[in-house]
Amino acid sequence: MKLIARVKEIRGNCAVFSGNEKIVMEGAEINLKETDKICIHALSSLLHFMMALRAGVGPEKLGLAKKGNKAYIQCPDPGEPYTEGGTVIFEIEVIK
Numbered sequence: 050m051k052l053i054a055r056v057k058e059i060r061g062n063c064a065v066f067s068g069n070e071k072i073v074m075e076g077a078e079i080n081l082k083e084t085d086k087i088c089i090h091a092l093s094s095l096l097h098f099m100m101a102l103r104a105g106v107g108p109e110k111l112g113l114a115k116k117g118n119k120a121y122i123q124c125p126d127p128g129e130p131y132t133e134g135g136t137v138i139f140e141i142e143v144i145k
Contacts (some may be wrong), residue, residue, distance in 0.1 A: 051075050051144040052099050057121065061128030061135020065091070072139075074099055091124035091137055098122055102143050118143065 052074040056066045070085035072095070079087065098120060101111055108114035113121055120141040128135035 050141075051080075052102060052141055053144065054095055054122075054140055054141045056137055057086045058138040059129075059135055060096040060107050060138070061091065061126075062133065063088075063126075063135050063137050072083075074103070088124065088137075090126055091139070094122055094125055095139060095141070099141060102141060108141075 053129060054072040054074070056068055056070050059066060059068060065086055065088040072081070072085075072092070073080040087144065098111060098113060100132040102108065102120055108118065108120035109116065111120065122139050124137045124139075126132055126136050127136040
């Protein structure tokens with residue numbers, strides 16, 4: 050099973066992502082050949098939910114989508130006025 054977390058939206062300034070990059074997880078590994086970039090801050094938010102999605106728990110049940118099979122998660126950086134950064138919204142798709 051493959052999960053793809055793709056940058057959907059950036060609110061503010063992100064030091065790592067500029068838009069449309071992806072993080073690809075296959076099984077319990079991050080596929081470094083297919084992954085564009087990894088941000089340690091964002092990864093801490095993504096991992097727990099990606100593991101649940103990998104186990105078959107649907108995005109709606111996790112509270113990560115109103116409907117459909119894609120989940121939405123954001124990184125923990127709140128951006129201005131609290132930090133000079135910004136938050137990134139990821140869209141996660143499960144590919145079986």
